[in-house]
Amino acid sequence: MIRAIRNAPEKGEDELPKAPLLPKDDDFEAHQELVGMQAGDVPVTYADSSAFEKDFGFHPSVTVEEGLREFVKWYKEYSF
Template sequence: SLYAASKKANELMAHTYSHLYNMPTTGLRFFTVYGPWGRPDMALFIFTRKILAGEPIDVFNHGHHRRDFTYIDDIVEGVIRTLDSVATPNPQWSGETPDPGTSKAPYRLYNIGSNNPVELSRFIEIIEERVGKKAEKNLLPLQPGDVPATYANVDDLIDDVGYKPSTTVEEGIANFVDWYRDFYKV
């Protein structure tokens, strides 16, 4: 996907800078962030608004793609935990058996995600349960350039900084819907 290519290009530029100037660099990969005060153009905002208004929602890939939805508080905790973990070179790094999260340069990558992909159809069901209303769905094919699933392997985050995101999608959506109703007076 073009989106993934742009992210990888950023990581490669950061790695090159780290290598050339011996500057510790840490990259953080956030997986499908959601929660209060998020972007109103994201699925959770759109679905919640439209379900409450009785408007149909567009559901791509017929709701079968899976996302590693990650609640904002878990993202923030992951960022805070990695702040004090300055990237160092990995002396065992080898091009023959590369570790994509480390390098001979002082460079490090961490995935921050729930480590628990959820099918979009289930995500929508949880919203429906929380708002007390069924969604009218326009079931559509997978969009060009989209991927059928995302999954965050957070083993390095656990090993290096002792953290694994833990907010369930049920908890996160409940928090969001409560915030949404209060903020928008719905």
């Protein structure tokens, strides 16, 4: 899951439900279970695709906004 963090990761505050890119009528709280870091969790992640773009001509075709909207659509269809 994509995490949008405003606060330090060690605070464990997931800001995805508050991100202005997501529809306000989605009820993320109903499906939220906050747990601590699990074995194998990576504390900070990011991607720099510039080398891949240079070597293979890769150009992202989906914006963050589109990706989040599609994620929400998928989540609603497949979550229980």
